[in-house]
Amino acid sequence: MIPELHLPWMEISILISLAGSLWLKTTQNRDIAYKRCLIICTLVFLNTVVGWIDFVSLQTFAAADHFRLTKLLWDKDIFIVDELSAPLLPLGALLYLLTVLSTLKTKGHRFSFSRTLLSEAILLATLSSREPWVIISLLSVATIPPYLEIKSHRESPRVYVLHMGLFVALLVSGGVLSGFGNAHDAITLMAGALLTTAALLRSGIVPLHCWMTDLFEKVTFGTALLFVTPMTGAYAVMRLVYPIAPDWALQGIALISLTTAVYAAGMALVQKEARRFFCYLFLSHSSLVLVGLEMATPLGLTGGLCVWISVGISLAGFALTFRSVEARIGQISLTKYHGLYEHTPTLAALFLVTGLASIGFPGTLGFIATELLVEGAIEVYPLVGTAVLIAAALNSIAILRAYFRVFTGTRHVASISLRARVSEHIAILILVALILGGGLYPQFGVASRYHAAKELIQQRGSVFQHSTSDAKGAKTELPAAQPPVISTHHNSE
């Protein structure tokens, strides 16, 4: 029996977002829509934070929503929070809140608040679910809002549609196929391979990453940012692939991710336009997260989970700073120096802090996370693991290069004040406070992620034991506390 939260926090959050999305659909005035969206995002964020606190107070690995409104529709626990997803829910809600908060009024006509809230609802539902088919459905549905935005901007959606179409097809076929396999047989392996490819495609692993640069150029920075920074691809890996993939397969994925991390870091260094630069930078970091997640060792997995949080926060702050600058001077070329420091000194400082945090600079949230990741990588691959250091070094060079290009090198002459608005300051300062606070007191976060990593590895081990005994003919059900994976039990039912 899974313990229950005191209130259905997850369901409330999702419902608020959905209701808000519908409400804003009917709101014509952009200023009012902005204010309403801000209120809704704040409510959702507070709700997820309280839900997280509630979950932590239960001291359990997994907990279900109280009342379970979804049980009225399905006779199943759809929304279950566990140690993996518990901090990801407030993190996701925070990203939405801060993105909306830092949206300038001038961008209101291009950035749809209603669609943003719909995306938030889908994201929260995805992160709240462990049911494979629910995750597959939600991940598929989540691809629609960016598509609509590309269409509304009258851009060609072909690259996006091709990749996301393939993603959905792989997900669905992997899900279907897994129902026909037995433990470790060819069909299960094939299903695992399909699901893995889908998750890697969504994560932007080379060579399936072109959709990401395309997306960043065709939708608003905010939409692109919110589509990639919650790293739902990594979440799909953890929910759909991690429980069924053998160690060799996971370590293979880790090597592919490592290659992507180095490649994307190198690409970030030669980019001449800010959005593409950020895209590659993010790709490199998210690949490093995957490297850690696929290590299948407690230290590596802890590192991966910690980097997930730190990269989510720091690169979101970094992107919001970029977005604020872009809102002032338009498309940012990295071929020339802009010299914006005198006009926006605070944004420059925040740009540097968030950028440095993403590479694990001492005193920031990412420092210990990166150290854990590197240690985990070197533990598994003593030589290849050094590639993590190469990727981190290249990323750090790329970040300072971007800082110098945007904020220094010349004296920018502006006819209007370019200073950051209070709401932009608040948005980025919140992230900086988290970055520095988590950096100065990292024990809580690391201990929580280590516990989650240990449980995930333990449960994966027990799933494998059950699968092996099934293969020998002993048909047993999964224990209730274990994550419902796309397992090999389907045939026995």
Next chain:
Amino acid sequence: MNSDTVFHFSGVCVVASPALLFAILGITSLIGRPVGERIIARATQTLVLIGLFASMTILGLMLSYGIRYVPIELGNWVVIPEQHFHFHLKFIFDRLSIPFCILSFILCGTVGAFASRYLHRDPGYNRFFVCYSIFLLGMVVSSLAGTIETLFFGWELVGLSSALLVAFFHEKVNPVRNGMRIWTIYRIADAAFLLAALMLHHLTGAGDFVGLMGTGSWPDGHATITEQHALIVGILLLIAAAGKSALVPFSSWLPRAMEGPTPSSAIFYGSLSVHLGAYLLLRVSPILELSLTLRIAVILLGLISAIYGTLVARVQTDIKSALAFASLTQVGIIVVEIGCGLRYIALIHIIGHACLRTLQLLRAPTLLHDYHTLENAIGSPLSHKKSIFIRVIPEQYRNRLYRFSLERGYLDVLSDQFIVRPFISLFCWCDNMERRWNKLLTGNESKKSDPIKTRSDSMEDYL
């Protein structure tokens, strides 16, 4: 109050004072409410004096009690007991760290006092002191670090502040490019350092210097790892030290560091930052003892750097670059001393050299005035004797040597030609391929970033 309490309190003060300075200046800048010049100057003066006084107190107590090793334990910053992973916050006061820490406070205090007048009403006054406080904190943490991870922590702070200080006059392109190049070299060196730290952690089960170097206090420690491991770790640490101390082949950043404001950043690279690599080698000197090959590598690197420095310094046409390469010569000699096992000599050499260079660099802007004063006092122009090189080496070789020195050993050209250019070319090619692939998929040229060319003729655009 017993001596332990005094040691602990003073030890915490030494580290806390620069940390507090950084917190005050950093937070106020971050929230867009920078404090005024007078408050910055006073805060700097007060907190540097507190740090200096506290470290002097510890030195006095150590001398009076005859103690050679004082650890200040601040507990575990992060710990995962089951995985034997811990980040231990520990600072040590011994015969190596105390002189280096006091030196850092004295030189930074001098520079702080000087800069508060020199940069008066400069728009970058606050920014300078933020970087200064990061640098001071980095130096103090590095010099007192009791674990290799803590040393890395300080090491990184020094690297960042150095790059930002070099790019202090950031409305011009050249300082920015130079800051970028320094950052690039530092990051390569830092990667080697982190790798060495992790390897040491694996080999000894802890990053604590006591665990790494045996039970004896500096300089009497004996490392417990094997010769082969010592060679691998030592080479990585040597790369890290070479990057930080501008040894060959990383020497090209040193004259570029002089792009910063003379009385401040230049002094850091002429006196403190440039010695940090040598300090690292001194700290891990028990590891060097284990491998003869490693020691030979250290001596050779030091020797090559010293010869390179002395040759290049002779052809420099500006005083700051000449002093930079003169510093390199001395640092090279210090590294040779470390390789030969002359640890105390190396430490004394560092202190003496740092003080001399600080004085020279502070006087650099008034060099001509000083020369005139000297010549007036003598009553005749200063004599210029021909050096021994001119008398001994044939002209043909002298010309080659001159060109070699003028081109600074072709280090920049070589690194651009064989490292930067192939790297950039490879990724530019990949970028072009990706764009072509995207165009193939979309069937048009709708990319917003397409008009921005991916190739550039100047390597400087990337660094």
